[in-house]
Amino acid sequence: MIKSVLISTSWIFCILLLITMFPVIAESASVSLTEESFDNRTCFECHDGREVIKVLDTSPYAENGEKRDLVAIPPNLYATGVHARMLCTDCHHHIVHLQPPHQAEGLKKVDCASCHEALAQSGEQKAHAPPSPGNEKVRSNIKKYRSSFHARPNRDNPDFPNATCHECHDSHFFSIPMDQGSPAYGRWRLTINKLCGKCHEDQIEEYDVSVHGIALKDKGNLKSATCIDCHTAHEVTGAHLEVFKLQSPDTCGHCHQARKKTYRSFYHGQMTKIGFSETAKCYDCHGSHKIFSAKDPRSLVHPKNRLKTCQKCHDGQRRPLATEGFASFSPHDDAMDYDQAPQLWIAARFMNVLEWVVFVFFSLHTVLWWYREWRERRNETGSSGLAMSGLKMEEGSRHFQRFPLVWRVAHLLFALVVMILLLTGMILFNTESSWAPALVRLLGGAAKLGFVHHVMAVLLVSIFLLHIVHVLQHLFRKKGFDWFGPDSLLPNRKDFTDCIDMFRWFVGRGEKPRFDRWTYYEKFDYWAVFWGVAVIGSSGAILAFPHIAGEYMGGWVFNVSIKLHGEEAFLAAVFLFTVHFSNNHFRPSKLPPPDVVMFTGSLSLEELQRDHPAQLERIRAKGELDSYLVEKPSVAMVLGSKLLGLLLLATGLVLLFMAVSGYTW
Template sequence: MNVGIVRSSLLALAAALTLSAQPAGPDAACFACHGRKPAASAKGKQPPFVDKAKFEASIHAGNGCTSCHADLDTATHPGAKLAPVDCASCHEKPSKTYAVSTHGRARKAGNAGAAGCAECHGTHDIVKATAPTSPVRRENLHLTCGQCHPDVVAQLDASVHGQATAAGVQEAPVCTDCHSDHAIEGLKSASPMKVSQQVCSRCHGSARMNAKFDLPDNRVTTFFESYHGMAAKMGSPNAANCASCHGYHLVLPASDQRSSVNKANLVQTCQKCHPNATEKFSLGKIHVDRKEASDIGGKVDHWVRYTYLSLIFMTIGGMALHNILILRKKALAALRDPNRTVVRMNTQARIQHALLASSFIFLVVSGFALKYPNSWLGWCMGSSEVVRRIGHRIAAVVMITGAVIHLIYAIFTKDGRKFVKDMLPEPKDLFDVFTHLKYLVVPGAAKPQFKRFGYAEKAEYWAVVWGTFLMGTTGGLIWFKMYFTRWMPRWMVDVSITVHYYEAILATLAIIVWHFYFVIFDPEVYPVNWAFLDGKVTPHHHHEEHPLDHQGEEPSPDPDEPAE
């Protein structure tokens, strides 16, 4: 008779006899076989042992065996070997994260020895991560990871980080703080920027951590001010990062003779990247804080720096003042030019433009100051959110008021109605776009003839109308969100914030790139078109830019035709 059949029959009989003596339960049959410790002589002949007491104390105690071993067929078991447990059936998100980790990719590539869920968390004895006996608890991680990485963990235990962990310091970094947990990643091939900014700076860039453990608070800032740090920020894959000098796992204080930054080992450390490094070369400092310079080299460097700063301020400041005076002289000459006789903007139009321009500029500065509070924009707002917020809302009211004044002007005044009529798009504008592009690109092509307003001015005007309406609507909804969310979804406020922000970017760039060119940087109007102040331009400029418009100018001979 087949030995395997006999053994299976005996096991089934033993299970049945055991069941009769145990209380009924979903896992009773399983523990009848798997709950017995195998005899030393029967090694390899009995089913795998599961300690019932540990299982019942585990986090999965309320689950039945078949909740994990879903492929078990009670009718034929014991029979075919069960498939590995699929933890993703309950832990989908951590499993997806694990799949892209170093361990997950190694297993997918066929490395069966790579750590999986069970190697780190256990099997039938899994407990909460915070439990004292959990293999993934911070204090126990070095033992868990050390099963596969004994040499690395030995170095970590000897380092300042490992010693702090052993002393009970909860903030001390362990394996998962640097390498992550389910998304375990190797850092040997990581970019210098990733290691320095995302790994080491998490602790050494924290003012709270540095103050609590009496660590230097300038190590991160001075590193990124050094050549290595700047090269890392520029994307250099070979620039030295924190670990290049201080080590990865065996991080020790410079006073320790084993430390890679100990004075006796500095030459060897530098030679890893600079093969010809000498002892004098290795004395160069990476973390240079000029405020703390006390040696002769630091003092000389300090005075040279301040000498150059003074020289730069005086030289460039003098040049800037000189050119500002020239610009002022030319701008005043342009303003006093007696030939500026053609009126392009009447008084009402200039007042409306002043309201729009002043409110727009303040809105731009105060709006982006919220996004970039540490920039010069925040400084302009006094680095105060109260000043910024109130100022922004006042400017918004000014802009809306200006829009209402313009609407009244456009409806109830003759000049306003004519202005809007002249601003209306027409088929000629589309034709002018292609004619103008041809003129700008093709030598000898004819210049288009514009009326009072060309396609560029019309496009800008209607863009301002649309932008004012959109920014006013979304801004009002954000301002009075407590009222509007009484009867509309909260997500509409979030969408309004997004629209408000990106419309502000679009409007600001359009003014700088488009409007400022025509009123400042165009060689024919540089240094500035003074029409915004007194509404006037020269007949020559008006003839060149708007030959089909004779409003505001007296008939004059062709400027190229000789006078009688």
């Protein structure tokens, strides 16, 4: 009996002990279950998408009590993403409860950027841990994103950005195929526009019917442009911003390289390249999303629509009104394609031939002359030596007046204007050079340079016309002037024979010609100005008043004028700063430079006898030498002239470097 009671008592004690310990055991079991259950399989029990589950919508856009579908993450798709080996709570670290609501506080957005940056920092702290290429790429994209339009606060809800990483990438399934030739990469390309279209519905509707959309979706051309090809994936900016406008030709040119090249060859492309955003870009003429073939009647550049398209900018208010002739301008004419642009092809070939003839002839002339003088100076012999025989003592101490004051002033002004024109103009024709955009910014921008260029052009033409008036007035006042005599700048037979004799002297086959007042190379310099001003001036006038020129001559004249204007300016720059400088400043008999006769107006009789012996003999024979003699220029005048000459020489050589380095051969 006692034994039975003891057994019963023991059982009762055990039962009471179990009852007492149950809360502790239950809590321990609960904690253990919770810790073990925070794996992805537990999350997928509700979030696998097999059934639609409605939950309270806590987003800032939801109305009170509104419900939404629970986010569905099919496990098989999650397994294909780059985050497949991560736990859900690695990103959703604010989740602390197994049962909903999972988070202790309100709904929080996952911050992809902070996670990847922390990952990189932890790797950097390990001395032997090289940076992950994948994570470095992500960090680079994060930096781009934070300065983009998508990262800005949303207008309707400033607490949230316009777009997050997850909204574009879907971090649960994110996996971009690296092999661009793989079928998977092609399938991914086809999803890009649909993804962007979730927010940009109107733009996608236009894109779908465009040449790009049809080529991609209907024809399966995976090289056709998608949203990110034009707007980029992470550096998305507003299309109204200057940075987007200036970059757009390069963006389009990534696929349309030939069109980009021709666009850059003419005014719109040239101005854009040097940083002026107010000229037409690709999308101004062709459209942005709704782009059609130029042969399609819906295209903005179709012949029936082209005038209206041009008048968007050339509207008669900001710019002169575009006319039918103006609108026939083709911004993509190729100077190498005769069938496409015969007038431009002829102009380009003409200028190429002219440049080669001038450069080859005068390069040979300059090199041979320099070598002959150098050899004579080394041997201290030759007909170019200074001979003082026959000169009176008082004559040797005075100078010969070669250029009157009006000529010297005109020459100086002309030189300054030409240099400024070359500086401001060569920038436009050498936009592919490394120095052009930087120089534009340094000088105040493209608009200011254009204004300066136009002012200088007016001054150049004015100086040129005043010179012609002055010369004609002088000729008509001078009775019995010999138009082909030694005082005339018109070419004559002696100039041709002198040129031939000069080459014979270069190679030691004859004596040096005895030049009179004007040499054949000086006459060439003089008349080259007439040719240059005529070509550059007329083409410049056409470009300055395109609405008038286009109305009466047609749009083809713009491309021809641009070609002539640029090529003739290049020819002038190279000729002036090589041949002209060498003839007048860098020949051995002229060293050290500069020769200042064009600034002082006079030269010694020794120099006159060396360079123009026939003139000196002729004047002395007539007994007129005294009327040409003047006092030697003062030391201050000579010093100032040399400093000015050195400055102009240095400027010219810099301009020469700019012209040659930026020229497209």
